[in-house]
Amino acid sequence: MDNSPPPPSALNNFRILYLVTQLVGITIIILVSCWIGIHLNGLGWSARPSVQFNWHPLLMSVGMIFLYGNSILIYRGFRYARKKPLKITHATIHGAAFIFTVVALVAVFDSHNLAKPNPIPNMYTLHSWVGLSAVILFSLQYVFGFAAYLFPGVREQLRASYMPVHVFFGVAGFVMAIAAALLGLLEKAIFSVKDYSALPPQAVLINTIGMLYIVYGGLVVFLVTERQYKRHPLPEDVMLLTHSASVGSS
Numbered sequence: 001m002d003n004s005p006p007p008p009s010a011l012n013n014f015r016i017l018y019l020v021t022q023l024v025g026i027t028i029i030i031l032v033s034c035w036i037g038i039h040l041n042g043l044g045w046s047a048r049p050s051v052q053f054n055w056h057p058l059l060m061s062v063g064m065i066f067l068y069g070n071s072i073l074i075y076r077g078f079r080y081a082r083k084k085p086l087k088i089t090h091a092t093i094h095g096a097a098f099i100f101t102v103v104a105l106v107a108v109f110d111s112h113n114l115a116k117p118n119p120i121p122n123m124y125t126l127h128s129w130v131g132l133s134a135v136i137l138f139s140l141q142y143v144f145g146f147a148a149y150l151f152p153g154v155r156e157q158l159r160a161s162y163m164p165v166h167v168f169f170g171v172a173g174f175v176m177a178i179a180a181a182l183l184g185l186l187e188k189a190i191f192s193v194k195d196y197s198a199l200p201p202q203a204v205l206i207n208t209i210g211m212l213y214i215v216y217g218g219l220v221v222f223l224v225t226e227r228q229y230k231r232h233p234l235p236e237d238v239m240l241l242t243h244s245a246s247v248g249s250s
């Protein structure tokens with residue numbers, strides 16, 4: 001494998017695409033907020049289960065899409081920062097994504113269980129199955145990532161051989177989250193947009209959000225899998241490794 005650092009032109013391309021990715025991610029959150037404010041009667045908690053639902057797409061877009069994508073890009077986006085703070089930031093952003101996700105799940109389960117006059121059944125749609133699988137994969141990935149790379153005393157060889165598995169399932173969970181968000185969006189459009197086939201403004205907004213999920217997902221996966229953009233260890237990281245047996249490179 002070629003271990004030489006990327007040429008400056010590759011890093012320039014990376015920076016431009018990284019900036020576009022951030023702009024697309026922020027636009028998604030703004031558009032989901034506009035959709036909720038303009039078409040779905042805003043936000044509320046369990047006293048108003050029908051609008052409590054609206055936290056679900058908003059917090060999932062922030063947690064499972066925007067923060068998840070940002071966390072897996074952190075090593076490449078901040079390639080000149082030291083490894084240890086990057087690891088802590090990577091774990092912290094994933095932790096924040098997890099908290100947003102749990103609140104988003106509480107919102108949707110409440111909106112089903114507290115619905116009047118009758119509760120709405122849970123976990124019957126393809127969206128809910130794909131979505132919950134993505135959340136379970138994400139949670140397992142967190143536990144294993146934490147145990148392998150933050151827990152002291154794990155053998156360096158074990159850390160290194162687990163890394164391809166960590167990267168594969170990390171990216172797979174993200175792709176599943178994008179798929180779940182697309183299914184959820186379509187489902188909500190079919191449930192709640194009157195006359196979807198006439199393409200009213202709400203339908204255009206929903207379809208645009210869906211297209212942006214795809215653009216964001218595609219950009220994140222490209223940036224995190226392109227070999228030229230991989231972070232290379234800094235001299236400080238290597239020094240730490242050679243001077244202290246207790247500090248790992250991964």
Ligand code: HEM
Binds near residue numbers: 056105124126130181
């Ligand atoms: C990665 C992001 C997402 C995940 C992991 C996810 C997960 C879930 C889960 C597990 C449920 C089942 C709740 C229940 O059965 O009570 C659910 C329900 C629902 N979600 Fe999502 N969701 C995501 C994003 C979205 C988005 C962006 C929308 C767009 C509006 C959405 C719309 C819905 C709707 C309408 C329901 C209720 C119907 C059903 O159970 O399928 N979801 N979601």
Ligand code: HEM
Binds near residue numbers: 076
């Ligand atoms: C849901 C949680 C997690 C997901 C989805 C995830 C995903 C990923 C992905 C996709 C990469 C590849 C990044 C790249 O090539 O630039 C990566 C790298 C890495 N992750 Fe995680 N990760 C998670 C949790 C953790 C945790 C808790 C730790 C503990 C510190 C950790 C430590 C690492 C390390 C050390 C790398 C290697 C970075 C490098 O060598 O450039 N991960 N992770």
